[in-house]
Amino acid sequence: MSVDKVKLPADADAGKGGLIGTLKAMPKRVYHSVFRFRPLPKTHMERSQAVAANFFLHIHSAKTTERALKFRTTLGLGLISLYLFIILVVSGVFLMFYYVPSPDAAYDRMLDLRGAVFFGTFLRNLHRWSAHAMVAVVFAHMVRVFLTGAHKAPREFNWVVGTALALMTLLLSFTGYLLPWDQLAYWAIVVGTAIAGYAPVIGEDLRFILLGDYTVGGEALLRFYVLHVVVLPTVLTLGIGLHFWRIRKDGGLARPDTDEE
Amino acid sequence: MGDHELNPERAKKTEERSRRNFIAIITAVVFGVTAAAMGLFNLIFMRPRVTYGSPAKVRVGRPDSYSPGSQLELPENRIVVRRQGDKFAAISTVCTHLGCTVNASDIGFACPCHGSVYDVRGDVMGGPAPKSLSWFRVSLAPNGELEVDKNQVVDPDTYLEVKV
Amino acid sequence: MSDEFDRPEHDRFPSGSSGKTYGLMCTVDADAPAVEAKPEKSVQSWPAAFIRELLLFIVVVLVLSLIALYFDAPLEEPANALHPPNPAKAPWYFLGLQEMVGYDAFWGGIGIPGILAGLAMLAPYLERKKGGEGVWFHSSRILPNLIFITLFVTLGVLTVIGTLFRGQNWAFIVPW
Numbered sequence A: 001m002s003v004d005k006v007k008l009p010a011d012a013d014a015g016k017g018g019l020i021g022t023l024k025a026m027p028k029r030v031y032h033s034v035f036r037f038r039p040l041p042k043t044h045m046e047r048s049q050a051v052a053a054n055f056f057l058h059i060h061s062a063k064t065t066e067r068a069l070k071f072r073t074t075l076g077l078g079l080i081s082l083y084l085f086i087i088l089v090v091s092g093v094f095l096m097f098y099y100v101p102s103p104d105a106a107y108d109r110m111l112d113l114r115g116a117v118f119f120g121t122f123l124r125n126l127h128r129w130s131a132h133a134m135v136a137v138v139f140a141h142m143v144r145v146f147l148t149g150a151h152k153a154p155r156e157f158n159w160v161v162g163t164a165l166a167l168m169t170l171l172l173s174f175t176g177y178l179l180p181w182d183q184l185a186y187w188a189i190v191v192g193t194a195i196a197g198y199a200p201v202i203g204e205d206l207r208f209i210l211l212g213d214y215t216v217g218g219e220a221l222l223r224f225y226v227l228h229v230v231v232l233p234t235v236l237t238l239g240i241g242l243h244f245w246r247i248r249k250d251g252g253l254a255r256p257d258t259d260e261e
Numbered sequence B: 001m002g003d004h005e006l007n008p009e010r011a012k013k014t015e016e017r018s019r020r021n022f023i024a025i026i027t028a029v030v031f032g033v034t035a036a037a038m039g040l041f042n043l044i045f046m047r048p049r050v051t052y053g054s055p056a057k058v059r060v061g062r063p064d065s066y067s068p069g070s071q072l073e074l075p076e077n078r079i080v081v082r083r084q085g086d087k088f089a090a091i092s093t094v095c096t097h098l099g100c101t102v103n104a105s106d107i108g109f110a111c112p113c114h115g116s117v118y119d120v121r122g123d124v125m126g127g128p129a130p131k132s133l134s135w136f137r138v139s140l141a142p143n144g145e146l147e148v149d150k151n152q153v154v155d156p157d158t159y160l161e162v163k164v
Numbered sequence C: 001m002s003d004e005f006d007r008p009e010h011d012r013f014p015s016g017s018s019g020k021t022y023g024l025m026c027t028v029d030a031d032a033p034a035v036e037a038k039p040e041k042s043v044q045s046w047p048a049a050f051i052r053e054l055l056l057f058i059v060v061v062l063v064l065s066l067i068a069l070y071f072d073a074p075l076e077e078p079a080n081a082l083h084p085p086n087p088a089k090a091p092w093y094f095l096g097l098q099e100m101v102g103y104d105a106f107w108g109g110i111g112i113p114g115i116l117a118g119l120a121m122l123a124p125y126l127e128r129k130k131g132g133e134g135v136w137f138h139s140s141r142i143l144p145n146l147i148f149i150t151l152f153v154t155l156g157v158l159t160v161i162g163t164l165f166r167g168q169n170w171a172f173i174v175p176w
């Protein structure tokens, strides 16, 4: 049987009933064109297919070990990191609609978020606290991976990917810290970037390129903004994708060879 | 694998393989060089040719606006201008530790951030600062004002003599 | 809709001449890492894993929403390059660094953090001995765990000192 001869599910009633028939068949056809499985799959076969046939679900294998599902195996920390990142992207995009990365406007926009934007305070709070939480949770995840020995062969490379993700998370948080352009932000970045200046040989250049100037000013704000809203989130998204893909290719979560515990 | 010479078929294959290797290496080199060049270009791109921040050369007023034996803090330029007799000098108030602005007093400078202390010459007396404060070149601008060039660091105790 | 799904497999999933829904994922010329040597207790990811993941997501969103409702993010005076606050502090996760920088700028800010980052990246290559994978505090891994915990706790203590125990001019203070 060649591909073009295969009957699509909705082909059964294709062409029947003229206009009325077309309209009647529409919901079904639309559903089938999007999903290849029934809304709540019941049999093992269907459930496996539901996982494999859905773009968002297929990062999982069809089956998961009971061990991996136990809370104490992971403490949920990797997933919480992901969820915080999702919250940050969503709330961050909302904030972008009202934020202007310029020394003259940035601080006023913070005040506007408080007073003039519906749910603005909540959005800013959510973004801020999630950012702090993400740094903490990512490091907690790192601790859990190490203490369960999950970084050892064959998962070495995923650990390396993970450390890169941790660094990226720090940078993401640090670049965002400048954006409110208040005293807290400004001096934290003055002190923070001065540390970069201490790197041997390249230190001064590194600091100059990072700030786009000799001091923290409008150029630094613009650079940090671009890094914060475009560059680092994109890199982190790709990195997380790689991280998850590797988890599957490394055979799922780490577990002992024997059933010891 | 020792039988290449004995087996013409194999030898031919090996030759082909080494040609392919050669092409692969050339390709890798070309790609590598291109990638390195692009990385370099990106760095150069990110390095601004002009800066929009405060200018390095600043005019700080006529010499006679300073009284002998005094010094004046210019916070927006982050320097103090000091006059001794008819000699003028400019000292940076940027802490050499992590860049906070130090406060000048009669006995020297103190940093509010991590507690670095400097003497009147700008030499470190205490705290985490690794270097003494910079002295900048002072010159007389054509219009008779003093001009400080913050890009030109000079030795401590370098003064400009001016007929006031 | 159910009638559609009650038809045979190959009718519903037209993905090739055989009607199968899986393709070749990878070939290995050594031990296949994903193939278990022993039977394992496993369950269908749908719904067991997804329900848990969804629940955790809801919990995370709820907890953060509550925090965001009740605690306002700080906003101080507008940035002023002329008046550093005293003390001027980096974000909390860099205060361990800032604390070390207070002892020595290069070693505290670049040297030691660089070495730690390098050690962290190389950890799985440094710890080569097999065993203890996926088990908390496995008895064969006491030394690596001890080193790791020591380093982490040290950084944590420095961070707490930098955050709570440093006041004006970075002088040591007691927060209560």
Ligand code: HEM
Pocket: A074, A076, A077, A078, A079, A081, A082, A085, A138, A139, A141, A142, A145, A150, A151, A155, A158, A159, A160, A161, A162, A163, A164, A165, A166, A169, A240, A243, A247, A252, A253, A254, C134
């Ligand atoms: C953006 C940050 C990160 C995200 C979103 C993330 C996400 C995840 C998730 C969802 C898992 C599945 C198991 C679990 O939930 O614990 C996982 C496992 C893993 N992560 Fe991460 N992670 C991040 C950062 C890191 C870091 C910083 C490291 C270590 C340096 C790391 C190393 C690993 C390793 C080795 C595994 C496999 C663990 C096992 O097999 O038991 N990840 N990660």
Ligand code: FES
Pocket: B095, B096, B097, B098, B099, B100, B111, B112, B113, B114, B115, B116, B127, B128, B129
């Ligand atoms: S910036 Fe002056 S002591 Fe740290």
